[in-house]
Amino acid sequence: MAPSHPVEFDAALLARYDVTGPRYTSYPTAPFFREDFGEREYRARALATNEDPIPRPLSLYVHLPFCESPCFYCGCTRFITRDHGNAARYLDRLEREVTLQGALFDPDRSVVQLHLGGGTPNFLSLAELERLLRALRTTFRLDSGEARDFSIELDPRHVAPGDLAALAGLGFNRVSLGVQDFDEAVQQAINRIQPRAQTEDAVAAAREAGMRSVNLDLIYGLPRQRPDTFAKTLEGVLAIRPERIALYAYAHLPERFKAQRQIAAADLPEPAVKLELLGSAIRALTGAGYCYIGMDHFALPADPLARALEAGTLQRNFQGYTTHGQCDLVGFGASAIGHVDDCYAQNARDLADYYGALEAGRLPVVRGLVLDEDDRIRAEIIQSVMCRNALDYGAIEVRFGIRFEERFARELASLRPLADDGLIVTGERGFTVTPRGRLLLRVVAMAFDASAQHAGEAPAWAGRKPARPHFSRVI
Amino acid sequence: MDPAESPLPRVDSRSLDLRLLQRSCATCGLSQLCLPASIGGEDLTRLDRVVQAKRPLEREQTLYGAGQPFHSLYVVRSGAFKTYSVDNEGETQVLGFHLPGEIMGLDAIASGRHECSAEALDRASVCEVPFDKLEEIARELPGLQQQLLRVISREIQHDQRHLVMIGRKLALERLAIFLHSLSQRLERVRRDPHVIVLPMSRRDLANYLGLAIETVSRLFSRLGELGVISVERKTVRILDPAKLRELAGEVRRGRIAGDSR
Numbered sequence: 181m182a183p184s185h186p187v188e189f190d191a192a193l194l195a196r197y198d199v200t201g202p203r204y205t206s207y208p209t210a211p212f213f214r215e216d217f218g219e220r221e222y223r224a225r226a227l228a229t230n231e232d233p234i235p236r237p238l239s240l241y242v243h244l245p246f247c248e249s250p251c252f253y254c255g256c257t258r259f260i261t262r263d264h265g266n267a268a269r270y271l272d273r274l275e276r277e278v279t280l281q282g283a284l285f286d287p288d289r290s291v292v293q294l295h296l297g298g299g300t301p302n303f304l305s306l307a308e309l310e311r312l313l314r315a316l317r318t319t320f321r322l323d324s325g326e327a328r329d330f331s332i333e334l335d336p337r338h339v340a341p342g343d344l345a346a347l348a349g350l351g352f353n354r355v356s357l358g359v360q361d362f363d364e365a366v367q368q369a370i371n372r373i374q375p376r377a378q379t380e381d382a383v384a385a386a387r388e389a390g391m392r393s394v395n396l397d398l399i400y401g402l403p404r405q406r407p408d409t410f411a412k413t414l415e416g417v418l419a420i421r422p423e424r425i426a427l428y429a430y431a432h433l434p435e436r437f438k439a440q441r442q443i444a445a446a447d448l449p450e451p452a453v454k455l456e457l458l459g460s461a462i463r464a465l466t467g468a469g470y471c472y473i474g475m476d477h478f479a480l481p482a483d484p485l486a487r488a489l490e491a492g493t494l495q496r497n498f499q500g501y502t503t504h505g506q507c508d509l510v511g512f513g514a515s516a517i518g519h520v521d522d523c524y525a526q527n528a529r530d531l532a533d534y535y536g537a538l539e540a541g542r543l544p545v546v547r548g549l550v551l552d553e554d555d556r557i558r559a560e561i562i563q564s565v566m567c568r569n570a571l572d573y574g575a576i577e578v579r580f581g582i583r584f585e586e587r588f589a590r591e592l593a594s595l596r597p598l599a600d601d602g603l604i605v606t607g608e609r610g611f612t613v614t615p616r617g618r619l620l621l622r623v624v625a626m627a628f629d630a631s632a633q634h635a636g637e638a639p640a641w642a643g644r645k646p647a648r649p650h651f652s653r654v655i
Numbered sequence: 656m657d658p659a660e661s662p663l664p665r666v667d668s669r670s671l672d673l674r675l676l677q678r679s680c681a682t683c684g685l686s687q688l689c690l691p692a693s694i695g696g697e698d699l700t701r702l703d704r705v706v707q708a709k710r711p712l713e714r715e716q717t718l719y720g721a722g723q724p725f726h727s728l729y730v731v732r733s734g735a736f737k738t739y740s741v742d743n744e745g746e747t748q749v750l751g752f753h754l755p756g757e758i759m760g761l762d763a764i765a766s767g768r769h770e771c772s773a774e775a776l777d778r779a780s781v782c783e784v785p786f787d788k789l790e791e792i793a794r795e796l797p798g799l800q801q802q803l804l805r806v807i808s809r810e811i812q813h814d815q816r817h818l819v820m821i822g823r824k825l826a827l828e829r830l831a832i833f834l835h836s837l838s839q840r841l842e843r844v845r846r847d848p849h850v851i852v853l854p855m856s857r858r859d860l861a862n863y864l865g866l867a868i869e870t871v872s873r874l875f876s877r878l879g880e881l882g883v884i885s886v887e888r889k890t891v892r893i894l895d896p897a898k899l900r901e902l903a904g905e906v907r908r909g910r911i912a913g914d915s916r
Contacts, residue, residue, distance in 0.1 A: 231856035232888050233875040286857075288869035 185489055185569055187472040188615035189459040193601065195451070201622045202629070203475065204566055205498045206524055207559040208549060210517065212631055213526055217548035219537075225521040225550070226284040229508050236508045238285060238320065239293035241499060242274070242312065243513030245531075246303040248338070251372045253360070253402060253430055255437035257515035257529050258299040267304045270513075270531075273538040275315045277512050280543050282319030285510070290321045293504040294351075296332040302339065306346050313350045322351060329504055331356060331393075336382040337374050344382070348389040355386050356395040356426075361402055362413040369403035369447055376416055383420050393423040393483065400457040401430035403447030410457050414464045424485065425470065425478040426500075427461055429454075462619075473501050474566060474621055494567040501567070514544075522551040554630065557582065562625045569613040569621070584609075594627045680706060685756040685844065689730050690784065690802055698796050705788040708732070712775040718759070720772045725763035727783045731755050734779025735854035739862075740771040749863040751813070752776070752855055754837075755844050760786075761810050776854040821865045824904075829864045830874045831902035834884070838893055849893040878902075 202209040229235055245258045246266055259266070294316070296309075304312070309332075316322060322330075331354035332347060344355070361367065362376045379396070386394050396417055400410065417425065432448055434440040449457065462472070470478040471486040477500065479485040488494040488503045495505020498517050511518035515529040525548035528534040537544035551559065557580050564571045573584035585592065599606050603617030604624060613624055626632045680689070680703050690702065709729075712718060718729060721740055736753040750771055753759050762770045764786070793800045820829055834851065842848035853860070861868040875891075878884045883899050885892045893899055 230858070232886075233853060233857055233860070233891065234872045234879075234886050235857065286868060288867075288872070 185472070185618070186615045187462065187466065187618045189462045189619065190616045191452075191455045191459060193603070193616055194455060194458075194619060196601070197603075197620050197623050198451070199623065201626050201632075204562050204622055204625050205496060205500065206517070206519065207562045207629065208524075208551075208555055208631065209629075210524075210526065213524060213547040213549045215547055217523070217525065217545075217550065219543045219545045221550065222518075222520075222523065222525040222543060222545045222548060223284060225523045225525075226281075226508075226510075229521050230286040230289075235286060235289050236506055237290050237292045237323075237504075239497070239499070239502075239504055239507035239509045240291055240295070240316065240320065241509060241511045241513075241516055241518075242294075242296050242301075242316075243298065243511070243516040243527075244270070244296060244301040244304060245299035245514050246270070247298070247300045247335075248303065249371065250439045250442075251360075252370045252439050252442040253399060254439055255431075255433065256299070259531065264303070264305070267308050269535075271304075271308055271311055273535050274312065274512060276538045276541075277544065278315045278319050280538075280541075281510055281512065285320070285508075287321060289508075290323045291316075292323045292327065293329040293499070293502070293507060294322065294331070295329075295499050297499075298333055300335045300338065301332050302334050302343070306343060309347070310350060324351070329354060329502075331395075333358070334382065336378045337372075339378070339382045339385070341385070344385040344389040344391065348391060353391055354393040354395070355382075355391050356397065356424075357382055357422075358397045359413075359417070360397065360399045361405060361410065362416045363405070363409040365404045366402050366409070369443065371442065380420060383422065394420075395424035395426060396420065396422045397426045397428065398461070399428045399430050400461060401432075401449060401454045403443050405449055405457060407453065407456050407460055411460060411464070414461055418464065418468045421468075421480075423480050423483045425465060426476050427458075427465070427478065428476050429458070458619075472618065474569070474618065475501070477501050489567075492568050496563060496566045505563075522556065524549045524551075553580070556580070557587075558628050558630060561628045565613065565625045565628070566621055569618060570610065572610040574609050588628070591627050595624070598624060598627070683732075685730070685732065689756055689758070689782075690789075690799065690806065698792075698798070701792050701796075702789075702799065705785055705792065707783045707785075709781050709783050711778055711780040714775055714777050716775050718773040718775065718781065719769045721769055723769045725760065725767050725769055725786065727785045728758055728760045728789065729773070729781040729783055731757050731759070732780045732782055735776045736773050736779060736781075737776055737855060737859055738771045738773045747862065749855075749859050751817075752859075752863070754840050754854075757840075758806055758810070761807055776859075826864075826866055826870055827874055827877060828902060828904060829866065830871070830878065831883075831899055832904065833860075833864060834878075834891065834893070835899050835903040838896070838899070849896065851891045851893070853889045853891060 243257070247258050247260050248262055250260050296312075301309070322328075328351075330352045332352050333356045336357050336359075347355070357379060359374070359379055360370060360372060362379075364373075367373050383394050383396075398413070398417065432440060432443065432445065434443070434445075465478050466472060469480065471481055471483075471489065473479055473485050473489055473494070474496075477485065481487075484503045485494065485501055493503065495502050497505055497509055497519060498511075499509075508521065509519040511525070511527060513527065514531055514534040515527055517524060517526045519525075525545045527544045528537060528546045533546065534544045549555075557576065560579065561571060561576060564575075576582070577584050595604065595606070595611065598604050598617070599611070602614055603620055604611045604613050613621065617624060680699055683689070712734075718736065731753050733755055736759060738750045738753065738759060739747050740750060741747050753773070759773050759781075760769065789799075789803070793803055820832055824832065837851050838848040841851065855863075857868055857871055861871045864871065866874075875884070875886050878899075879886055881898070883893070883895045883902065885894055
């Protein structure tokens with residue numbers, strides 16, 4: 181069956197649009213969060229979400245920032261340590277945060293999505309993860325139904341036999357494994373030696389344990405990566421046939437991310453090669469039957485993400501693409517971002533600040549943003565572009581009571597060159613993104629970003645979920 | 656159309672300023688629901704002089720508290736209020752919700768003290784009617800006297816129906832009755848009766864209907880599944896008014912029944 185959202189790789193077009201841009205896991209994006217938003221503002225907004233006749237279900241994100249060793253490509257909020265005492269100390273604070281947050285949400289609101297990200301969530305021992313889940317379960321009503329989406333990011337290098345069965349026992353039904361590349365030379369260059377068998381064993385254990393879905397993370401553009409070796413990596417991945425694959429671009433920003441200074445610029449593939457890596461990966465994955473969901477994500481046609489794309493119900497939030505967009509998202513842990521009601525709230529990134537607030541009995545919210553009407557309209561437009569590859573002006577008008585062409589005249593004008601280049605096809609009262617344009621979704625979305633004037637200057641995309649490199653470039 | 660579209664400054668009831676005249680009961684869109692219903696001309700002007708438009712209240716601000724001495728009745732001009740009492744154990748009971756045109760404070764006439772508290776659910780405004788002055792005028796105006804009795808009777812009727820509902824009705828019926836009542840009340844102030852923006856929290860609603868909060872949500876979902884309503888955040892759209900009337904028990908008891916407060 182041909183997907184109704186095909187994708188087409190056009191190297192020349194991609195090279196032309198290789199600009200900086202946000203990933204739109206939120207709008208406005210994290211760099212525009214304000215320091216004058218704090219605990220007080222967050223509490224009021226969170227409490228207000230209980231007032232709806234049908235309050236939204238909850239989605240919980242827990243950031244577990246520790247790693248035993250640094251992967252050189254990484255540009256995220258994480259702390260390198262071999263002292264596992266850190267995990268217990270962190271959990272002490274996390275438990276307090278769970279209690280404080282739990283008091284804000286009515287106890288009948290069920291948690292339909294839970295995601296543990298990092299760092300390396302399995303830096304924590306099984307006993308520690310169990311302790312975390314117990315704390316969450318005591319405070320929140322964790323859904324036990326089939327439709328729940330409870331996932332954990334795992335480093336296969338730290339997966340022991342029996343771990344996945346134990347995690348399934350804790351309620352997890354999805355796992356995401358970091359791979360990046362199976363090639364040894366690349367693995368050496370990024371300081372992440374992970375024999376292919378380790379990944380395969382972890383996936384086998386996950387399936388054995390009854391996990392409904394496995395995701396593998398890959399990165400293209402890494403040092404010493406070559407089209408022929410990356411093709412072999414893809415072959416290996418396709419042999420595993422995970423339900424989902426994330427294919428990220430490596431962005432080399434050594435001046436911002438210290439670990440990246442360990443990577444020799446000379447080892448990095450040339451831009452043309454990087455594009456070739458992407459093109460061959462897209463061909464390999466779609467050729468093997470994967471659907472291109474959008475941005476960096478692929479999924480098998482039977483996967484809920486692929487079905488949601490088909491059905492037009494796909495959503496995008498801080499956890500990437502999701503089928504649970506209609507939740508209030510509560511963030512726990514250092515640097516975590518929540519999205520409740522019409523506000524975003526981010527925790528302190530620094531451990532000392534994060535600990536300090538919780539020890540004083542305060543929520544560690546340090547920045548955030550309350551969306552105004554303009555933000556809400558633009559967020560809705562960007563959602564539509566990112567998740568439905570189309571925009572219907574009439575739908576936005578009905579929802580917000582505006583005249584679209586009047587309100588967004590400047591934005592529509594800025595879309596014209598994109599239409600001329602074949603990224604989008606405009607109709608009477610809307611546009612759709614073409615297969616060629618789908619790899620440039622965020623370029624289309626940026627036309628409606630009120631802060632897109634910043635597009636050229638590479639703002640610090642301080643997303644809360646930097647378990648992977650930060651991508652300042654579209655490709 | 657909001658009958659009290661802009662917040663009113665406090666005005667001295669004895670001064671005859673232009674604004675007062677413009678804001679008089681005669682021009683108020685709520686007058687058909689309120690005390691002046693059956694009086695007119697000169698008499699209305701007399702009543703007008705004692706009615707004071709109060710400064711708007713913010714969300715969660717208290718208009719009067721239980722136990723406070725009673726001086727005035729209040730008519731909601733815009734926004735909404737809840738009235739509630741707190742028992743010795745500290746348990747709150749929500750007694751009612753009051754929309755534009757509805758009168759609060761009648762329960763205090765007997766004892767001279769407010770029996771319950773009234774709190775704004777959102778930014779809201781009221782007209783204050785000092786009771787001693789109202790009595791004075793009412794003595795000379797049989798029409799007003801009668802209207803006052805009607806209003807009190809309407810209030811008693813409403814409370815009785817609520818008691819029956821709490822005592823007997825199935826949970827789904829309770830919610831249907833409530834939504835139907837809100838819809839009728841919106842229609843009376845000439846608003847779209849099929850779009851209800853619920854001013855009260857789920858907790859207050861549950862308390863008022865004598866249901867658990869999760870039950871309230873389940874029932875809203877159920878009515879949604881039945882195609883009777885759609886719910887987005889606090890906005891409830893009535894998609895099938897006939898079905899809602901039926902669920903509220905209106906059909907069996909005829910048009911006059913239901914919560915026609």
